[in-house]
Amino acid sequence: MDSIPISVQGLEKVHKELEELKKERPLVVQAIKEAREEGDLRENAGYDAAKERQGLLEAKINYLESRIPRFNVIDLDTLDGDVVTFGATVKLEDLDTGEEKTYTLLGPDESDVDRGIISVLSPVGQALLGKEEGDEVIVDAPRGKIEYEIISVTFKGSGTK
Known part of the structure; x- marks a missing residue:
């Protein structure tokens, strides 16, 4: 069983999501009950929608509950150094285009590319x-190999999010 890295803040978010999903269970059960009372289930769109929602809800709850024991919780406030590790914020320059990008490396359950947060398990x-700063890396991306130079490596602690 492989461990999954996650920040303290990421774990709190997962627990909150799980709690919200569990609160939704009785509402979905009630919707199914009400739809059943409408009669013929073969042509009952409300019943079908509620059953589908119940299936998705239970799948998401099971997914989260199966991951939580595998989490390796890391406190971002304890991280420091010059080497890229979990929790590092890395400023890169694309050596072909000169474009600069900044990414914070967290766990797969915290990834949000729009916010510059990528998984330590992603290709990048x-x-x-x-x-370390000054190193060049080659990333196999869908558009081909991209060569980056690491401009800086910083650790911002829990302020990364």
């Missing part, structure tokens, strides 16, 4: 791990 994350 994997390429960066263990590297």
